[in-house]
Amino acid sequence: xxxxxxxxxxxxxxxxxxxxxxxxxxGLFWVVLETSFRVNYKNENMEVLDxxxxxxxxxxxxxxxxxxxxxxxxxxxxxxQLVSEREQQLLLALDNQGQESQVQAEGIIPDNLxxxxxxxxxxxxxxxxxxxxxxxxxxxxxxxxxxEGYRIVLVFSKSLANVSSLIHxxxxxxxxxxxxxxxxxxxxxxxxxxxxxxxxxxxxxxxKQLAEGNYAVAFPKGGCYEVEQLSETLEMAAKEFNATEAxxxxxxxxxxxxxxxxxxxxxxxxxxxxxxxxxxxTKREAHLERIITEVEKLNGLISDTMELAKLQSGTWELKMxxxxxxxxxxxxxxxxxxxxxSRELQIDLExxxxxxxxxxxxxxxxxxxxxxxxxxxxxxxxxxIRIKTKREYGMIKTTVxxxxxxxxxxxxxxIWERYYKVDPFGTNKSGTGVGLHIVKEILQMHxxxxxxSSEPGKGSCFWFRLKAAKW
Numbered sequence: 001x002x003x004x005x006x007x008x009x010x011x012x013x014x015x016x017x018x019x020x021x022x023x024x025x026x027g028l029f030w031v032v033l034e035t036s037f038r039v040n041y042k043n044e045n046m047e048v049l050d051x052x053x054x055x056x057x058x059x060x061x062x063x064x065x066x067x068x069x070x071x072x073x074x075x076x077x078x079x080x081q082l083v084s085e086r087e088q089q090l091l092l093a094l095d096n097q098g099q100e101s102q103v104q105a106e107g108i109i110p111d112n113l114x115x116x117x118x119x120x121x122x123x124x125x126x127x128x129x130x131x132x133x134x135x136x137x138x139x140x141x142x143x144x145x146x147x148e149g150y151r152i153v154l155v156f157s158k159s160l161a162n163v164s165s166l167i168h169x170x171x172x173x174x175x176x177x178x179x180x181x182x183x184x185x186x187x188x189x190x191x192x193x194x195x196x197x198x199x200x201x202x203x204x205x206x207x208k209q210l211a212e213g214n215y216a217v218a219f220p221k222g223g224c225y226e227v228e229q230l231s232e233t234l235e236m237a238a239k240e241f242n243a244t245e246a247x248x249x250x251x252x253x254x255x256x257x258x259x260x261x262x263x264x265x266x267x268x269x270x271x272x273x274x275x276x277x278x279x280x281x282t283k284r285e286a287h288l289e290r291i292i293t294e295v296e297k298l299n300g301l302i303s304d305t306m307e308l309a310k311l312q313s314g315t316w317e318l319k320m321x322x323x324x325x326x327x328x329x330x331x332x333x334x335x336x337x338x339x340x341x342s343r344e345l346q347i348d349l350e351x352x353x354x355x356x357x358x359x360x361x362x363x364x365x366x367x368x369x370x371x372x373x374x375x376x377x378x379x380x381x382x383x384x385i386r387i388k389t390k391r392e393y394g395m396i397k398t399t400v401x402x403x404x405x406x407x408x409x410x411x412x413x414x415i416w417e418r419y420y421k422v423d424p425f426g427t428n429k430s431g432t433g434v435g436l437h438i439v440k441e442i443l444q445m446h447x448x449x450x451x452x453s454s455e456p457g458k459g460s461c462f463w464f465r466l467k468a469a470k471w
């Protein structure tokens with residue numbers, strides 16, 4: 001979908017949403033306003049009727065009672081009737097000018113009036129619809145006397161016709177207010193669309209480039225908080241993809257390089273067995289031994305690479321426990337005892353008891369084996385290795401030192417890098433160049449300190465520190 005289509009659809013969607021929301025709010029506001037107005041208007045008229053009927057009742061026994069009723073009717077625009085319980089006889093009927101008249105609307109004096117008075121203990125109020133005049137009446141009735149066993153009831157009524165005339169201008173204002181709200185909603189939807197759609201449109205374009213393999217793409221900033229968060233997340237993803245792609249290329253290049261040599265050697269010796277040494281047992285066995293050595297080298301390279309991939313991907317789950325590092329160091333030393341006998345190698349060990357650390361036992365054992373294996377390979381003519389484990393400032397420090405050729409100072413910063421070899425064309429080619437990089441990953445996972453000190457002709461000393469743990 002093209003950017004302008006995305007923007008247009010988003011603009012229309014926001015406009016429609018704001019319009020519907022504004023219309024709904026305005027409609028709800030009008031319903032509440034009209035309902036409350038009608039209820040309050042009726043309640044106010046009922047209160048006025050209540051005060052007027054009580055004022056009239058107080059002068060029922062006075063000679064001026066009828067004159068008072070005429071005055072009240074004319075001053076407050078009330079319609080007044082005086083009704084006897086005997087056959088609901090109408091004793092008096094006054095219009096809102098205080099003149100005698102008939103009952104203004106059917107239902108003002110209902111057939112069940114006295115039943116209502118019984119329920120209200122001599123008083124009742126109600127509203128009736130006047131379908132003839134299309135209006136409503138508010139009515140209150142009160143028993144004012146009892147003559148010869150029949151109750152005399154005073155009935156006050158008031159027209160609510162003018163409520164519609166009051167609501168009509170409110171409706172006109174409501175329509176105008178709705179128009180204003182719709183204009184404002186359209187303006188807000190346009191502004192919000194520009195704020196949201198612009199950055200989202202740019203993010204969409206950048207995301208397409210990312211999907212096409214452009215991992216160096218820079219995602220734009222700006223817009224609301226959520227859009228900025230999305231931009232930052234996509235930028236992090238682009239960086240991760242870029243790093244992964246670089247790692248993949250480096251991995252393919254290094255693996256292809258490191259595998260090419262042993263494969264070439266294997267092929268060469270296999271051809272030699274086929275053409276030269278097939279009938280010569282001594283040469284054939286030597287050639288087969290070389291093939292086996294190269295296959296083992298390939299197997300070690302693959303194993304180290306897989307282990308490194310697990311460590312770097314974060315899929316390796318640390319199995320942390322508290323253990324005595326001195327016991328692990330002794331065990332690692334014993335695993336190299338065969339070298340002591342076959343190569344007349346001297347491995348000295350200096351350690352204390354109770355050097356507890358909290359770490360992954362298997363991974364720390366891997367670090368020790370790597371350090372000791374490297375020391376064995378590069379022990380030199382002295383054929384001596386020294387391993388030390390001791391407490392140091394709340395830490396447990398382990399060092400593995402050889403007394404061989406050592407490493408030049410300019411090479412030391414690179415020995416922890418993947419596939420790096422100090423002497424790739426030297427006599428010792430059994431390494432894969434991955435071991436120290438695996439050690440680096442393991443120690444970083446444990447947040448441990450590590451390093452190496454070396455001097456050409458005097459050997460190298462590899463070390464690492466772990467926090468001491470209480471047992």
